[in-house]
Amino acid sequence: MIPTLEWLPTGVNFLDQTKLPLEETYVLATDYKQVATVIRDMIVRGAPAIGVSAAMGMAIGIDRSTATTLPALTEEVALIAKTLAETRPTAVNLFWGIDEIRNLYFALAAKDTPISEIKSAIVAKARRMYDEDIAACKQMGAHGASLLPKEGTVLTHCNAGALATCGYGSALGVIRAAIERGHKIDVFADETRPFLQGARLTAWELMKDNIPTTVLCDNMAASLMRQGRIQAVIVGADRIAANGDVANKIGTYGVAILAKEHNIPFYVAAPWSTLDLQTATGDLIPIEQRDAREVTHSNGKQMTPHGVAIENPAFDVTPAKYVTAIITERGVLTSPYNDSIRAMSKQPEPELTAV
Numbered sequence: 001m002i003p004t005l006e007w008l009p010t011g012v013n014f015l016d017q018t019k020l021p022l023e024e025t026y027v028l029a030t031d032y033k034q035v036a037t038v039i040r041d042m043i044v045r046g047a048p049a050i051g052v053s054a055a056m057g058m059a060i061g062i063d064r065s066t067a068t069t070l071p072a073l074t075e076e077v078a079l080i081a082k083t084l085a086e087t088r089p090t091a092v093n094l095f096w097g098i099d100e101i102r103n104l105y106f107a108l109a110a111k112d113t114p115i116s117e118i119k120s121a122i123v124a125k126a127r128r129m130y131d132e133d134i135a136a137c138k139q140m141g142a143h144g145a146s147l148l149p150k151e152g153t154v155l156t157h158c159n160a161g162a163l164a165t166c167g168y169g170s171a172l173g174v175i176r177a178a179i180e181r182g183h184k185i186d187v188f189a190d191e192t193r194p195f196l197q198g199a200r201l202t203a204w205e206l207m208k209d210n211i212p213t214t215v216l217c218d219n220m221a222a223s224l225m226r227q228g229r230i231q232a233v234i235v236g237a238d239r240i241a242a243n244g245d246v247a248n249k250i251g252t253y254g255v256a257i258l259a260k261e262h263n264i265p266f267y268v269a270a271p272w273s274t275l276d277l278q279t280a281t282g283d284l285i286p287i288e289q290r291d292a293r294e295v296t297h298s299n300g301k302q303m304t305p306h307g308v309a310i311e312n313p314a315f316d317v318t319p320a321k322y323v324t325a326i327i328t329e330r331g332v333l334t335s336p337y338n339d340s341i342r343a344m345s346k347q348p349e350p351e352l353t354a355v
Contacts, residue, residue, distance in 0.1 A: 002208070004049050004163055005056065007127050012056045014044045017163055021204035032061030032080045039087040039094070042195065046164020047238040048137075048271050051093030052129050057084045058101035059126035063119045070109050073118075077105055089286045090247055090315050091238040096273045101125060130166045136271045137168035139329035139350065141177025144234075144269055147325060147332070148178040148185060152231030155221060157190040158249035159201040160236025160269065170269040171234045172202065174327060179211060186212035188230060192249060193218055194294045194312065218251055225262040233259045237270040237326075244320030244337025245282025250313055256322035265324040272328045277345060282317035290314050 002024075006013045011030035018041070019025050027043050029035045035057030038044050044053050061080035067073035081098050088094055104125050108118045148154060154175060158164075161172030168176065179185055187206055192198035199215045206213040216224070224230055233255060239247040246252070246268050259266040279285060292310035296302055304310070326333040330350055333340040 002162070002205075004046075004166055005044055005053055005130070007056060007059075007123075007130065012038075012053070012060060014038050014053070015163070016043050017045055017201060018043055020163075021200050029057075029060070031064060032057045032083060035060065036083050036087050039084070045197070046159065047091040047093040047236065047274055048133050048165040048170065049163070050088060050091045051097035051273055052126075052133050052166055054084045054087075054094045054097035055101050055126045055129050058098055058105075059122045062101070062105065062122050065119075067115070070112070070115065073115060074105075074109060077102060088288055090288045091274075092276045092279075093238075093271075093273050097129070100129065133166040133271070134168055136329035137165050137170060137173040138177075140170055140269050140271070140327050141168065141173040141180075143329070143332050144174035144267065144327035145177040145181050145183070147232075147265070147267060147327070148174065148183055148234070149231040150182075151184040153186050153188055153229055155188045155190065155216075155224075155230045155233045155255070156202060157198065157233075157235050157252050157255050158192045159197040159205075160234075161202055161205050163201050163205055164236060165271075169205075170236045170271065170327075171267075172206065174234055174267070174269050175211070176209065186214070188221075188224065189213055189215050190218050190221065190251065190255070191215055192251060197249065221255055222258050225258055225264060230262075230264055232265050232267065234267040234269060237268050237274050238315055239279070239285050240268070240270060240275045240326065241279045241282045241285060242275075242277045242338065242341060243281050244323060244326065244333070244335065244341065245285070246318045246320070246323060246326075247282060247285045247287070247315045248318065250316050253316040253318045253322075256318040260322050266322055267325050267327060268318075268323055269327040272330050272349075275328070275341060275345075277341070282319065285315075285317055287316070288314040 011028045014027045016025045161169035189198040189202040237246045290312045295310045296304045
């Protein structure tokens, strides 16, 4: 399994996803500010991977702090958290990762734990979150595999695979699990303009696994659905509201509408950390606006007239009524999502074994 990110003695090492599929190069972040840049610049991307990256950013910031007193370190922790929180606003996993480390820090600080012991515990926690993310993806695969067709073509949008997580993947993890169980599945990967996560990343990692994959321009799905060439759609998510509305890469909403029109099941696979029970509906999810250059340029070449206005939201929101099921490591959620999400949130968390 090619590591999306990895804790090393020298820092946090990230596979540079902006260089894929033609170059496999890595970026080493040796402090929390560099981790923030890696997240902001989409060297690492995908909600689960962003969450663990943020946790590791917190951990490296705390571990390498020169503070000699708890009050001084507490001030630094606040600055580290603020810096990381300002990178990408839509993926709720980012804030989950920050909070997991920050909450542990405050719990230890409240007991006057020695700083050296706090640092060791924080680093151990961040590294454990990496292992737990892979285990969660495997659990999602186990829960969701039976939902996919025994034979047929599955459409996916953006990249919700090993590259969007610490390994195995959420949506692509479900596809992998189904194939491991004997399903004969091939994949249509939307190119996913403007950052081309489908064409560059999904196609790359599925080809690594010898899973038959065809890249589509984003505007081809409707025609192929009408021809009966797509049996299911599965995507990931960056935030899921308490009512089941799903924020995912821009273009997902359109795919969901098309699937509904053609009676094709539309599945979302995401770890429980992607569910935001404090946000009632998708209308309240903040949508990141990214640099216009992602739209105006391709491979460094300008493709649009000088001065033309550009709209570049990174995500859209798919209303819950278009979602057939939400697959998590805790189990499968179905409509009405307000009820199923609330009920599942009251269940004890499953024990995740690192794999």
